[in-house]
Amino acid sequence: MRTTSRRFHTQVREALGNDTLRTSLDGVRRVMPQIRAAAVDQCDDFSALCARAEAVRRDALLRLDQLLEKFEQKVIESGGHVHWARNGQEATEIIADLCAAAGGRRIIKSKSMVSEEIELNPALETAGYDVTETDLGEYIIQLRGEKPSHILAPSLHVTLEEVGEAFHAHHDIERDTPPTEAGEMLLEARGVLREKFLSADVGITGANFLVAETGGAVIVTNEGNADLTMSLPDTHIVVTGIEKVVPSLADTGTLLRVLARSAIGERLSNYTTFVHGPRQAGEISGPRKFHVVLVDNGRSALLGSEFHDMLRCIRCSACLNHCPVYTAVGGHAYGSVYSGPMGAVLTPAFAGLPGTVHLPAASTFCGHCEAVCPVGIPLVQLLRRWREKSFSQSLPAAGERFGLRVWRFVNRWPTVYRAVTTFGAMVIRSLSVPGSDRRRWIKRLPFPGGAWTQHRDMPAPAANSFQTRWRQRRSGRES
Amino acid sequence: MTNRSARDEIMSSIRSGLEKFAKAPEPVQQAVAERAKMPDRESLIETFRHFAAEEAATSERVDGSADVPRAVVQYLLANALPLEVIAAGQIISGRPDWNRAGELDIVDRPIRADGDTVVTGCFAGLAESGAVVTISSPDFPNELQFLAATHIVVVPAGRIFADYESFWQIAGQEFATGMPRSMNWIVGPSRTADLGVPSRLGAHGPSRLHLLIVNEPGVDERGGDEPGVDE
Amino acid sequence: MTDSEPVKTVALFVTCLVDLYRPDVGFAAVRLLEQAGFDVSVPDQGCCGQSNFNSGDRDGARQMATGIIERFSGYDYVVTPSGSCAAMIRRHYPALFDEESQGREAALALAEKTWELTSFLVDRAGLETVEATLDASVTYHDACSGFHELGIREQPRRLLSSVSGLELQEMEQSDQCCGFGGLFCIKYPQISNRIVESKLDAIRATGADYVVAGDVGCMMQIEGKLHRLGETQIRVVHVAEILADSLADTLAGNSDADD
Numbered sequence: 001m002r003t004t005s006r007r008f009h010t011q012v013r014e015a016l017g018n019d020t021l022r023t024s025l026d027g028v029r030r031v032m033p034q035i036r037a038a039a040v041d042q043c044d045d046f047s048a049l050c051a052r053a054e055a056v057r058r059d060a061l062l063r064l065d066q067l068l069e070k071f072e073q074k075v076i077e078s079g080g081h082v083h084w085a086r087n088g089q090e091a092t093e094i095i096a097d098l099c100a101a102a103g104g105r106r107i108i109k110s111k112s113m114v115s116e117e118i119e120l121n122p123a124l125e126t127a128g129y130d131v132t133e134t135d136l137g138e139y140i141i142q143l144r145g146e147k148p149s150h151i152l153a154p155s156l157h158v159t160l161e162e163v164g165e166a167f168h169a170h171h172d173i174e175r176d177t178p179p180t181e182a183g184e185m186l187l188e189a190r191g192v193l194r195e196k197f198l199s200a201d202v203g204i205t206g207a208n209f210l211v212a213e214t215g216g217a218v219i220v221t222n223e224g225n226a227d228l229t230m231s232l233p234d235t236h237i238v239v240t241g242i243e244k245v246v247p248s249l250a251d252t253g254t255l256l257r258v259l260a261r262s263a264i265g266e267r268l269s270n271y272t273t274f275v276h277g278p279r280q281a282g283e284i285s286g287p288r289k290f291h292v293v294l295v296d297n298g299r300s301a302l303l304g305s306e307f308h309d310m311l312r313c314i315r316c317s318a319c320l321n322h323c324p325v326y327t328a329v330g331g332h333a334y335g336s337v338y339s340g341p342m343g344a345v346l347t348p349a350f351a352g353l354p355g356t357v358h359l360p361a362a363s364t365f366c367g368h369c370e371a372v373c374p375v376g377i378p379l380v381q382l383l384r385r386w387r388e389k390s391f392s393q394s395l396p397a398a399g400e401r402f403g404l405r406v407w408r409f410v411n412r413w414p415t416v417y418r419a420v421t422t423f424g425a426m427v428i429r430s431l432s433v434p435g436s437d438r439r440r441w442i443k444r445l446p447f448p449g450g451a452w453t454q455h456r457d458m459p460a461p462a463a464n465s466f467q468t469r470w471r472q473r474r475s476g477r478e479s
Numbered sequence: 480m481t482n483r484s485a486r487d488e489i490m491s492s493i494r495s496g497l498e499k500f501a502k503a504p505e506p507v508q509q510a511v512a513e514r515a516k517m518p519d520r521e522s523l524i525e526t527f528r529h530f531a532a533e534e535a536a537t538s539e540r541v542d543g544s545a546d547v548p549r550a551v552v553q554y555l556l557a558n559a560l561p562l563e564v565i566a567a568g569q570i571i572s573g574r575p576d577w578n579r580a581g582e583l584d585i586v587d588r589p590i591r592a593d594g595d596t597v598v599t600g601c602f603a604g605l606a607e608s609g610a611v612v613t614i615s616s617p618d619f620p621n622e623l624q625f626l627a628a629t630h631i632v633v634v635p636a637g638r639i640f641a642d643y644e645s646f647w648q649i650a651g652q653e654f655a656t657g658m659p660r661s662m663n664w665i666v667g668p669s670r671t672a673d674l675g676v677p678s679r680l681g682a683h684g685p686s687r688l689h690l691l692i693v694n695e696p697g698v699d700e701r702g703g704d705e706p707g708v709d710e
Numbered sequence: 711m712t713d714s715e716p717v718k719t720v721a722l723f724v725t726c727l728v729d730l731y732r733p734d735v736g737f738a739a740v741r742l743l744e745q746a747g748f749d750v751s752v753p754d755q756g757c758c759g760q761s762n763f764n765s766g767d768r769d770g771a772r773q774m775a776t777g778i779i780e781r782f783s784g785y786d787y788v789v790t791p792s793g794s795c796a797a798m799i800r801r802h803y804p805a806l807f808d809e810e811s812q813g814r815e816a817a818l819a820l821a822e823k824t825w826e827l828t829s830f831l832v833d834r835a836g837l838e839t840v841e842a843t844l845d846a847s848v849t850y851h852d853a854c855s856g857f858h859e860l861g862i863r864e865q866p867r868r869l870l871s872s873v874s875g876l877e878l879q880e881m882e883q884s885d886q887c888c889g890f891g892g893l894f895c896i897k898y899p900q901i902s903n904r905i906v907e908s909k910l911d912a913i914r915a916t917g918a919d920y921v922v923a924g925d926v927g928c929m930m931q932i933e934g935k936l937h938r939l940g941e942t943q944i945r946v947v948h949v950a951e952i953l954a955d956s957l958a959d960t961l962a963g964n965s966d967a968d969d
Contacts, residue, residue: 012898012900012901013900016900016901016904026908027676029883029886029908030882030883031676033883062497062500064493064497065490065493065494065497068490068493069490078657078658083482084482084485084486084489085485086485086488086489090485094482134683135673136671136673136674136682137671137673140673153672153673155673160674160675163674182674182675182679183679185674186671186674186679186681186682189682190593190681190682190683191593193683194593194683197683198591214658215658216658222669222670222671222672222678222682223669223670223671223682223683223684224625224669224682224683224684224685225682225683225684227622227625227661227663227684228622228625228626228683228684230661231615231621231622231625231661232622242489242493249647249650249651250643250644250647253643253644253647256643257643264672266534267530267533267607267608267609267666268608268609268610268664268666269666270534270665270666270667270668270669270670270684271663271664271665271669271684272610272663272664273661273662273663273664274658274661274662274663274664275660275661275662276657276658276659276660276661276662277658277660278660279660280615280617280657280659280660281617282616282617283615283616283617283620283660284617284620285620285621285622286615286620286621286622286660286661294489296489296492300489300492300493300496301492301496302496303492303493303496303497304495304496304497304498304499304500305496308496324886324887324889324905324908325898325901325905327908328901328904328905328908329901329904361897361898362894362897362898362901363891363894364854364887364889364890364891364892364894364902364905365764365854365855365891365892365894366854366858366887366891367854367855367857367858367859368854368858368885368887370858371858384763384764384766386766387764387765387766388766388768389766390766391765391766391767392766396765396766400765400893400897404761404762404765404767404770405770407757407761407762407770408762408767408770408773408774410756411756411757411759411773411774411777412773412777414754414755414756414777414781415754417755417756417757418754421726421729421730425730435937435942436942437942437945441937448896449896451895451896451897451899452895452896452899452934454899454900454903455899455900455902455903455935455938456903456906456931456934456935456937456938457934457937457938458930458934459731459930459933459934459937461730461731462730462731462732462733464733465729465730465733466724466728466729466730466733466736466737466752467724467729467752467754467755469733469737470736470752
């Protein structure tokens with residue numbers, strides 16, 4: 001998987017300088033936890049629902065090979081086809097071949113994070129296809145040539161005004177100025193995309209879950225765009241990760257119960273579709289060809305590894321919405337299609353550590369993410385594991401590694417700790433000046449403290465440490 | 480058709496990853512206790528309607544199948560919609576009641592332009608989320624329910640299930656010979672938040688979803704016993 | 711506690727930030743523990759090792775943990791005025807050592823008897839009220855580790871509600887991170903700054919006179935930003951200082967006095 005995570009600092013700076021992005025993210029940070037909490041409160045015992053969901057995902061992974069075999073067998077029985085792709089390159093080639101076989105040049109897509117991960121659209125466009133995203137958020141960023149900035153709300157960073165401008169630039173409508181009203185834009189998008197739906201040769205969707213028992217794919221949206229994508233064209237291609245499979249239809253109910261609540265604070269998304277194979281005997285519509293492309297691209301390597309638990313992820317995005325870092329900088333800063341805490345664990349796994357080292361490093365470990373994960377992924381622990389790997393590969397800056405070594409050394413003996421910290425406190429305190437509140441403050445610290453005083457003052461260390469004063473009190477009492 | 484070597488490599492990678500784990504037992508199906516809150520059919524139906532309403536689906540109770548056509552006409556008039564519906568599935572064709580609703584035009588054509596109203600039956604209702612379940616079949620080209628601007632669903636009261644588990648029990652029996660190509664759980668009209676909040680209705684699918692809950696059993700061609708309440 | 715029972719001993723794990731920046735918090739903790747009937751000792755001590763642990767230096771963390779475990783064995787309880795240090799010892803020390811090893815056993819023994827201060831007072835010592843006065847409105851910041859790893863939420867609030875004259879004004883999303891995050895605030899200062907700005911918005915909206923927290927790291931982050939912005943009318947204090955009624959000392963700048 002390709003990323004621009006190496007440019008994390010630059011991307012963060014750009015994000016922090018973007019005021020409209022700040023407003024959108026503030027909205028996410030303040031509202032999303034609230035609506036999730038409201039949905040959770042309405043349940044008798046949401047944590048029990050999550051425990052069941054976790055068990056379903058945990059057990060499914062432990063039988064992944066059997067489930068995938070069963071799934072494949074059932075899809076074939078229903079008249080569909082299953083294709084296996086070891087990596088993104090292979091997946092895009094398979095899909096391009098399937099599109100060629102379908103004939104025609106028009107492809108419509110519903111949202112699929114895996115398709116972003118493997119960069120499917122550019123590959124198809126290069127091969128001469130007209131690819132249209134049908135999820136409104138994906139459509140908007142497609143027009144703007146951007147990557148998604150949130151795994152569920154890809155156009156979170158785009159203002160309504162910018163949407164209007166994008167529509168104005170790309171839609172063939174006679175007018176002098178861009179549309180400005182959301183209602184107006186909705187009707188316009190509905191009309192433009194309707195044409196695409198009705199004239200498409202191939203529909204490509206992702207899948208939220210795969211069902212081994214019946215060979216089904218479960219696809220969830222609020223817009224209904226996936227349903228049009230998978231029912232109107234003559235060929236339907238599902239592209240998804242190998243880890244998505246669960247044993248039975250009943251298991252999907254367990255997962256659906258926690259998915260929409262965790263994602264958007266709803267009991268169920270507007271459209272939950274269970275699709276099995278191509279058009280059946282006697283039907284007058286529906287795709288005649290049904291293909292599932294199972295993508296590995298680094299997933300099987302995680303099985304049995306220290307990051308195994310990450311494969312449980314059902315892409316609900318609760319962790320993003322509750323993360324102080326994600327809601328401060330947004331998805332583009334991460335430089336990966338997977339952002340937030342889940343992205344900070346997955347991206348190094350799929351793209352390698354050196355280039356992605358900032359993602360697990362840039363976390364306060366506040367723990368909100370794992371508190372809201374509906375399938376109990378120990379995200380903080382996994383992030384820490386990436387930091388352990390990073391440390392053992394000497395990836396953090398030399399100054400940081402040196403500082404940790406010094407601190408470790410200093411703490412071997414309490415006498416050394418006391419001597420060094422007394423000295424250090426004295427030095428730092430010497431840089432302080434009295435404040436209006438009868439305390440002393442430092443306005444500017446030398447490296448590495450400068451990073452603190454860039455934005456904040458530092459209260460001065462005490463003239464005498466607690467341990468020093470404690471000893472004095474004790475000896476004072478004893479004498 | 481499978482690409483053998485890729486498949487083999489992936490499977491082998493999966494198996495070696497799983498080697499360290501003890502053999503996983505078959506997972507046990509677990510029941511869910513949301514039913515306590517729906518002790519009888521009336522509270523089940525009310526819960527169904529309440530949750531559907533929270534997602535902007537409107538609903539009304541209708542005594543019998545004979546009352547459905549009139550209810551459709553009244554709904555269309557109340558919403559200033561043309562008195563024309565697309566027949567979708569067995570819900571209309573061949574039923575004498577509909578011929579009596581003279582003022583209503585029932586047409587049978589594909590949907591291309593926007594703005595049509597489609598009336599369908601449904602396979603079931605799910606009270607725990609206020610969703611209706613429809614399935615594709617030779618009689619029901621299910622894309623109609625996504626292409627229409629208004630979707631009216633005739634829901635037999637006796638086919639509303641309390642929760643997913645009781646639904647799967649019946650569905651498992653009725654789909655024993657094979658799953659339908661497409662089963663859709665639909666709650667509320669289509670919506671999007673990508674153009675700001677609050678969400679807008681009618682993103683691609685219908686902007687109106689209206690449920691006619693019929694008390695008589697056997698309205699839908701499947702009929703069947705009252706499910707989900709007292710097991 | 712009856713006269714026939716021996717007095718329980720508490721070793722105070724003071725934490726390096728309290729030790730070096732806010733000694734009064736340590737004294738307030740001692741006062742509260744002694745008032746609750748415990749015999750308080752302060753073993754020679756250093757850092758709990760969480761910075762090394764969270765930076766991926768497991769060996770360094772283990773080494774530091776070994777020292778702490780040695781020095782803090784032999785007491786009935788270990789109490790610390792910091793959720794993050796308590797969590798480090800309780801939740802993370804054991805796994806630093808190999809299973810079945812002596813180190814693991816000793817770590818488990820220490821973990822079992824280590825408590826964050828307010829949780830100790832309420833959940834262990836059964837304290838329900840304190841004798842303290844503060845005529846002011848305060849808002850409580852839930853520090854992350856204490857909140858998520860140790861479930862500390864009700865305990866400080868219960869004790870604060872018994873402080874005479876104190877009015878508790880909850881801020882919106884009191885459990886949102888302040889952006890300190892250990893080394894994070896220095897490694898990613900701009901992000902840390904943006905996070906604390908959001909925190910300050912929530913604080914200001916309460917109109918409270920005081921921000922109260924249970925971790926000095928969070929306090930330094932919040933007060934450091936307030937002071938840089940010139941907003942010194944909001945004071946940032948540790949919950950122990952209010953409960954021990956020792957705030958007057960801190961506010962008089964007595965932290966800097968020689969004893």
